[in-house]
Amino acid sequence: MTDEKSILEQFAAGNHTAFRELFMRYHLKVYYFVLGLVKSESDAEDLTQEIFLKLWTHRSRFTEVRTFGSYLYVLAKHTAFNYIESRRVNLVSLE
Incomplete structure (x- = not known):
């Protein structure tokens, strides 16, 4: 699979191979982006x-x-920020 639009259409229809292709393309990029935010x-x-x-x-x-890349970046950013905020709130409440 090479055409991202085609992969996304198949992914939206529930195709596991298309999901695997997206995962393989973006997993490390997402991981390193999130790592830069959460430092763990x-x-x-x-x-x-x-x-x-x-x-x-x-x-x-x-x-x-x-x-898709922009959507994934925003999803990753919001997920990481929500995690950071929840940790901050939990630390404040423990004090």
Whole structure:
């Protein structure tokens, strides 16, 4: 599979091979982006898995997505920021 639009259409229809292709293309990029935000390898691994799980869970939306890379970047950013904020709130409440 090479054409990203075709891959996204198949992914939106629930094709596991298309999901695997997207995962292989973007997994490390997402991981390193999130790692730069959370500064923890294990947290970055967990958040990256969560991000790809969210992609799979909401795959039907991808017929409307024009730029998958941008969508994925925003999803990763929001997921990481939400995690950072929840850790901050938990630390404040413990004090």
